[in-house]
Amino acid sequence: MKPICFLLLSTSAVFAADAPKPxxxxxxxxxxxxxxxxxxxxxxxxxxxxxxxxxxxxxxxxxxxxxxxxxxxxxxxxxTTGPYLSERPALARQLGMPLEEVLADFVKTVPAEVKPQKETEKDGIKYYGGSWTSIWRSIGLAEWDKHVTGKLSAHTERSLQEMLMRQSADGSFVSYGEVEIPHITTDFELTLQAARAVTAAPAWLSSLKDPELLARVEKMKAWLRNAPPKNDxxxxxxxxxxYYMPELVxxxxxxxxxxxxxxxxxxxxxxxxxxxSALNDWHFKxxxxxxxxxxxxxxxxxxxxxxxxxxxxxxxxxxxxxxxxxxxxxxxxxxxxxxxxxxxxxxxxxxxxxxxxxxxxxxxxxxxxxxxxxxxxx
Known part of the structure; x- marks a missing residue:
């Protein structure tokens, strides 16, 4: 029960109490x-x-x-974990081994089965939910394989396949939502991260045979080659x-x-x-x-x-x-x-x-x- 003195508060104080607190x-x-x-x-x-x-x-x-x-x-x-697993494996020689507990956390988020994803539309923007999460997971797993084990793992291969299922029809990757400069910004920035993932995974791209996945990679390349820049x-x-795909630049x-x-x-x-970038040009929203x-x-x-x-x-x-x-x-x-x-x-x-x-x-x-x-x- 509230104390009696609460009833004596001014109207402004009551409204203040009802307002959301920071x-x-x-x-x-x-x-x-x-x-x-x-x-x-x-x-x-x-x-x-x-x-x-x-x-x-x-x-x-x-x-x-x-x-x-x-x-x-x-x-x-x-x-946090995205930058950690994308950059820390390459520093193993200087800093010691990266943490396997972080790797395990990424691995457990890889789906057991790769399925087609459903496209979403909001405010006129079409996108696949979770695209940036899938991309950052794939980069981290690929960089671990590249710098720690030296060979492609089954979970990295599956993560890359799942990532490509979130690709938009034009070949890009789109993230809808609140911008987090610098890692969730323009479509070009996010699609470039996907390109990093497929090139970092040991021998994945060079041995890729699946026609659908090959077509998706080629569509991504074409988009990256021709996409007009949004900002500097x-x-x-x-x-x-x-650096990742020299033939495109x-x-x-x-x-x-x-x-x-x-x-x-x-x-x-x-x-x-x-x-x-101009402030409003970092992202479409x-x-x-x-x-x-x-x-x-x-x-x-x-x-x-x-x-x-x-x-x-x-x-x-x-x-x-x-x-x-x-x-x-x-x-x-x-x-x-x-x-x-x-x-x-x-x-x-x-x-x-x-x-x-x-x-x-x-x-x-x-x-x-x-x-x-x-x-x-x-």
């Missing part, structure tokens, strides 16, 4: 029994010097975040497409993409993800939450360098044979080394939701990939 700020970014990972924050101290101990701290952050997610959430996603992010992603397109990427490097040596968050950031008028885009720029250049000694890469590496935080991670402002700041995890995974490609993880 969710309390979480205490930790990741948490499970025996592991607590603090929330990322902009004022976390930076490392005094980048080196072996800070590399170990970054590896621990990635492992801890992934294992917490598996034990507490048990779903494949684009911001799509334009620079041609560099990554050139002629040299003039590569040169133009590299020139565009180079032109966006900041004076401090870094790059910024927000420079890559931008939620008010995302628009208000990004447009309300203190540096909205002149965005500062960030860890994800700086790392990704280095990755793209290295994947396109730009030497480590190149001034652009050296300046980017210097930015990364001085921006690492004492927890091991690279902090970054969320461009999706500000509560857990999972983009910090994505940025850290990408930073470790960039450093590895420059032989900096000693």
């Amino acid at each position: 969710k309390p700020k979480p205490e930790f970014q990741y948490q499970t029994e025996g592991i607590q990972v603090s929330l990322p924050r902009a004022d976390e101290p930076k490392v005094k010097a980048f080196g072996p101990e800070t590399i170990k701290a970054a590896a621990k952050y990635l492992d801890d975040g992934a294992i917490c997610w598996v034990r507490e959430k048990t779903c494949v996603n684009c911001h 992010f799509d334009r620079i992603l041609r560099l990554q497409l050139a 002629p040299q003039p397109q590569r040169d133009a993409a590299l020139s565009l990427l180079s032109s966006k490097q900041h004076a401090d040596g870094g790059w910024c993800l927000r420079d890559m 931008m939620s008010d939450t995302v628009v208000k968050l990004i447009s309300g950031l203190p540096d909205a008028a002149s965005p500062e360098s960030d860890a994800y885009m700086t790392s990704f720029a280095i990755v793209l250049m290295r994947q396109n044979n730009v030497p480590v000694s190149d001034e652009r890469i050296q300046r980017g590496l210097a930015w990364l080394k001085r921006e690492q935080r004492v927890s091991g991670r690279w902090w970054m402002q969320s461009l999706y939701r500000g509560n857990y700041s999972y983009i910090t995890y994505i940025a850290t995974a990408q930073a470790m990939k960039a450093l590895a490609l420059c032989d900096e993880l000693h």
